[in-house]
Amino acid sequence: MTELLVRRLLIDLEQPVERHWCNGDAFLSAWFNALSMSFPVGEQFFIDSVRNGFKALPAEQQDQRRDEVQGFIGQEATHRRIHALFNAQIQKHGLVNEWEPRARERLRLVEGTDLRHGLAITAANEHFTALFAEWMLSHARLLDGCEPRLQALWLWHSAEEAEHKCTAFDLYQALGGSHAWRVKWMRRVTWIFLSDTLRQTANNLRRDGTLWRWSTWRSAVRHLLGREGLLRLSYRPWRAYFRPDFHPAQQSSDLSANWLRENARLFTPVSAP
Ligand SMILES: [Fe+2]
Ligand SMILES: [Fe+2]
Numbered sequence: 001m002t003e004l005l006v007r008r009l010l011i012d013l014e015q016p017v018e019r020h021w022c023n024g025d026a027f028l029s030a031w032f033n034a035l036s037m038s039f040p041v042g043e044q045f046f047i048d049s050v051r052n053g054f055k056a057l058p059a060e061q062q063d064q065r066r067d068e069v070q071g072f073i074g075q076e077a078t079h080r081r082i083h084a085l086f087n088a089q090i091q092k093h094g095l096v097n098e099w100e101p102r103a104r105e106r107l108r109l110v111e112g113t114d115l116r117h118g119l120a121i122t123a124a125n126e127h128f129t130a131l132f133a134e135w136m137l138s139h140a141r142l143l144d145g146c147e148p149r150l151q152a153l154w155l156w157h158s159a160e161e162a163e164h165k166c167t168a169f170d171l172y173q174a175l176g177g178s179h180a181w182r183v184k185w186m187r188r189v190t191w192i193f194l195s196d197t198l199r200q201t202a203n204n205l206r207r208d209g210t211l212w213r214w215s216t217w218r219s220a221v222r223h224l225l226g227r228e229g230l231l232r233l234s235y236r237p238w239r240a241y242f243r244p245d246f247h248p249a250q251q252s253s254d255l256s257a258n259w260l261r262e263n264a265r266l267f268t269p270v271s272a273p
Contacts, residue, residue: 001064004071004164006078007267009156011149013085019093019208023145026210027201027219032154033090034200035132036083037097042125043080045107046168047073049118053171056115061174072167074270075160086153094207099200106192116177122168123182124189127241130165130248131234133158137255139228152266155259162256165248179244186241 022028054062054069087097110117136142136158143151172182205211224231240246 001068002071002164002166004068004075004167006071006074006270007156007160008078008270009082009152009267011082011152011266013082013089013149013153016092017086017089017150018147021146021150022143025219026205026208026213027216028142028223030204030208030210030216031197031201031220031223033095033204034099034197036086036090037095037099037200038103038196039083040080040087041100041103041107043076043083045103045118046122046125047076047080049115049122050168050171052115053119053168053175056175057171065171065174068167069171072164075164078270079157079160082153083157095204096207097200098203099196102196116172116175116181117185119168119172119175120177120182120185121189123172124186124241125193126161126165126168127186127238127248128189128193129161130251130253131237132230133161133165134237134251134253134255135230135233137162137259140259142223152263155263156266159256159259162253163260165253169248183242190238 020026020029022032050069050072054065057065091097110121136154140151140155143154202211205216210216221229223229226232237251240251
């Protein structure tokens with residue numbers, strides 16, 4: 001079992017956030033903003049799926065997993081609260097979250113179905129966030145010139161995503177979830193997640209008036225497809241999920257543990273709910 005500490009991040013998100021808060025880069029700001037817009041609804045779904053999965057376990061397995069599940073729920077609940085504050089700031093720039101209502105509609109489709117569907121969707125999304133986290137923590141220099149509170153927000157969230165990446169996956173396995181459904185959901189989630197992220201990013205850029213700037217597209221190509229780009233570097237670890245013997249723990253989380261150790265001054269531990 002992984003020990004998951006719930007941390008309260010000591011940053012103030014009542015203060016305004018600059019329009020191009022990510023080093024003046026319109027593309028990166030819009031891309032991160034799009035991801036943040038998906039978090040409150042997505043993370044609530046992950047919490048509900050993990051909670052439902054946990055309740056379906058036999059009593060002795062619940063005892064073994066209780067602390068980890070409470071830690072997972074506490075971490076995701078903290079993320080969704082803090083990203084809601086961040087989202088309220090970026091919406092003051094005229095951005096509109098069109099992802100959230102679409103995601104809400106779609107998630108309604110799995111309500112009342114076998115609870116392993118919710119867990120497989122959560123595990124697939126958690127694999128995505130773990131890949132993003134690894135890329136973020138290994139390219140933390142992208143945030144070097146940003147306000148310290150926003151650097152802390154993105155790196156703390158990344159570190160905790162890497163830290164709890166096994167929880168939903170392990171519950172799915174413990175409840176007898178099949179490989180066939182696990183990879184089927186990964187294929188669907190990949191398509192939905194990438195298309196939603198790109199759609200909301202383009203939407204943010206359009207409302208920002210920077211969609212058709214050369215510098216925006218140059219940044220997009222560089223940070224997604226370039227030598228150090230997110231999509232390029234994540235392709236292999238993403239594919240690994242389709243192997244029958246895949247487990248999230250096979251992919252390193254050292255950067256996460258190091259970051260949390262070195263930045264302990266940025267948060268206080270809180271007890272899980
Ligand atoms: Fe999260
Ligand atoms: Fe997560």
